[in-house]
Amino acid sequence: MAGVRNSNREWIFAERPEGEPDMDSFELRERDIPDPKFGQLLVRVRYLSVDPYMRGRMRDTESYAEPWEVGDVMHGAVVGEVVESKSDAYDAGDLVTGNGTWADYSLLDADSVMPVDPNVADLPAYLGVLGMPGRTAYFGLLEVGDPNPGDTVVVSGAAGAVGSVVGQIAKMSGCRVVGFAGSEAKVEWLTEELGFDTAINYKEVDDYEAALDDAAPGGIDVYFDNVGGPITDAVFTKLKLDARVAVCGQIAHYNDEEVATGPRKLTQLIATRAKVQGLLVADYATRFEEASEQLGEWVATGDIAHRETVVSGLENAPDAFLGLFSGDNIGKQVVKISD
Known part of the structure; x- marks a missing residue:
């Protein structure tokens, strides 16, 4: 394998963070390239996904995702090339995506990966619009949000991997x-390229309720929440009768050491009879093929645009992850590991 590594670098979860993570939580180690067992694929990672949900796995508490133990290899979705196959389903040279590790080479179970077609979209898209974030947007909006023509849909974190797809499907x-969104560049991307009717730069607005009065004067039918915090507090005061709220993420609170009380908005749900539902894309696992096919068609026809922020080098994976909490990315944040 000319031009490839003869050892395997892996990022290890080194220390549980208190508050916002920093580089102390990560350690880069070098080991032998692992050998696949029966039913496994050895995959040379091309691109690695970093995602906000990973912050929850750094806590020593049970949640919808099992917490990482200190000393574990960091895990995340990857796209890569099969180097060695111990499965009849895939051959060396095939491109696949699945749940792997923050490493140069990763072992993946053949029955848990999906093939990748670079003719449909570039490889990073399979970690974004054609991966978990795209499926989250698809099911979260269409099943939980249940939009109807003429509805007003508000999306927080709208320039992220999930929110940008939600808005386009809406x-x-x-x-x-x-x-x-958190910058003028993001606002411009949403309105000029993705077709959002309007967007609010929350970093330049002091009164979110007043901003919503201007942006959604008739009230809000569907709220897709990726952020939580003061934005969500403001949205709850503008919900219409029978509104639907899909709670996908709460990145504003992921680094909190204590649960904030904040304004109490549940009384807003009584008069509006609004429904608030948490969203886990894994609940729709039996329908992933449906979502992937539809999203692939929309991407191929240009009905959905996508964007990836690419950080190069496995050594920079922690920086790419930490950048999520300061809003560095537009669209999906990925790390390029190899050519």
Whole structure:
């Protein structure tokens, strides 16, 4: 294998963070390239995904995802090339995506990966719009949000991997779409390229309720929440009768050491009879093929645009992850590991 490594670098979870993580939580080690067992694939990682949910796995508490133990190899979705196959389903040279590790080479179970077609989209897209974030947007909006033509849909974290897809599907569903994002560049991307009707730069706005009065004067039918915090507090005061709220993420609180009380907004749900539902894409696992096919068609026809922020080098994976909490990325944040 000319031009490839003869050892395997792996990022280890070195220390549980208190508050916002820093580099002390990570340690890069070098080991032998692992050998696949029956039913496994040895995959040379091309691109690695870093995602906000990983912060939850750093806590020593049970949640929907099992916490990492100190000393574990960091895990995440990858796209890569099969180097060695111990499965009849895939051959060396095939491109696949699945749940791997922060490493140059990763062992993946053949029955848990999906093939990748670079003719449909570039490889990083399979970690974003054609991966878990895209499927989250698809099921979260269409099943939990249940949009109807003419509805007003508000999306927080709208310039992220999930929110950017949510807004575009909402537009295809005939909705008016309002996004919250953290820079003028992101606002411009949402409105000029993705078709959002309007967007709010939350870093430049002091009064979110007043901003929503201007952006959604008739109230809000669907709220897709990726952020939580003061934005969500403001949205709850603008919900219409029978509104639907999909709670996908709460990145504003992921580094909190104590649960914030904040304004109490549940009384808003009584008069509006609004429904608030948590969202885990894994609940729709039996329908992933449906979502992947539809998202692939939308990407191929140009109905959905996508963007990836690419950080090069496995050694920079922690920086790419930490950048999620300061909003460095537009679209999906990925790490390029190899050519």
